[in-house]
Amino acid sequence: xxxxxDVQYALETTQVLHEPDRRIDTFGATRFEFxxxxxxxxxxxxxxxxxxxxxxTKPQIIRPEAYNSVEFEGFGEGARRLYEWMEERGINxxxxxxxxxxxxxxxxEELVHESIEEVRGRVVETVRRRGNPMQAVIExxxxxxxxxxxxxxxxxVEKSRGINLFDFKRRGML
Numbered sequence: 001x002x003x004x005x006d007v008q009y010a011l012e013t014t015q016v017l018h019e020p021d022r023r024i025d026t027f028g029a030t031r032f033e034f035x036x037x038x039x040x041x042x043x044x045x046x047x048x049x050x051x052x053x054x055x056x057t058k059p060q061i062i063r064p065e066a067y068n069s070v071e072f073e074g075f076g077e078g079a080r081r082l083y084e085w086m087e088e089r090g091i092n093x094x095x096x097x098x099x100x101x102x103x104x105x106x107x108x109e110e111l112v113h114e115s116i117e118e119v120r121g122r123v124v125e126t127v128r129r130r131g132n133p134m135q136a137v138i139e140x141x142x143x144x145x146x147x148x149x150x151x152x153x154x155x156x157v158e159k160s161r162g163i164n165l166f167d168f169k170r171r172g173m174l
Contacts, residue, residue: 001076001077001078002077002078002081002082002143002144002147004081004085006078006141006143006144006147007078007081007082007085007144007147008085009141009144010140010141010144010145010147010148010151011082011147011151013140013141014138014139014140014141014147014148014151014152015138015139015140016136016137016138016152016155017037017120017123017124017137017138017139018124018127018128018135018136018137019136020032020133020134020135020136020156021133021134022133022134023156023159023160023163024056024156024157024160027167029055029056029057030055030056031053031054031055031134032053032054032055032056032134032135032136032152032153032156033051033052033053033132033134033135033136034050034051034052034053034054034135034136034137034138034149034152035049035050035051035123035127035135035136035137035138036049036050036051036052036138036139036140036145036148036149037049037116037119037120037123037137037138037139037140038050038139038140038141038142038145038148039116039142040111040142041142041143045113045114045115046111046112046113047111047112047114047115047116047119048109048110048111048112048142049109049110049111049112049119049123050107050108050109050145051107051108051110052104052105052106052107052108052149053104053105054103054104054105054149054152054153055103055104055105056153056156056157057103072104072150073103073104074103074104074105075104075146075150076146078144078146078147079146079147079150082147082150082151104146104149116139120139123137124137136152138152
């Protein structure tokens with residue numbers, strides 16, 4: 001289980017090395033593929049590569065205040081702690097209050113016996129070459145890796161906000 005210090009450390013050190021070309025759809029679900037690189041804490045020259053998917057389902061715009069929530073299907077208790085930590089500090093964007101549900105699919109792991117610099121360069125280059133518009137490469141903390149994935153997801157929500165608000169206004173919903 002992640003402590004508040006673990007959450008803080010993961011939030012401060014997580015980096016998105018390659019951002020997807022796409023943003024979160026306004027009126028539908030969006031699925032991102034991720035590769036999360038993390039150096040093993042107790043071992044030099046070993047990197048864990050986690051690959052998987054995270055989905056943001058379309059938000060429910062009109063909800064009674066008592067039902068404003070964010071759901072984290074497939075994530076551990078650290079996800080709820082992260083959200084509470086963000087709320088306590090006023091960090092979460094108002095858009096998160098529209099009832100998002102985040103789902104994490106199956107995650108695969110691979111252990112590589114190279115330096116983080118070598119793995120980072122090779123993985124980012126491969127992802128750019130393949131050109132998948134839904135692919136992200138994230139460098140995060142091994143023990144709090146779900147927090148790193150959620151930080152990326154929340155950043156995508158925030159970056160999608162302008163497009164989503166425009167779509168709502170265009171359809172007369174705001």
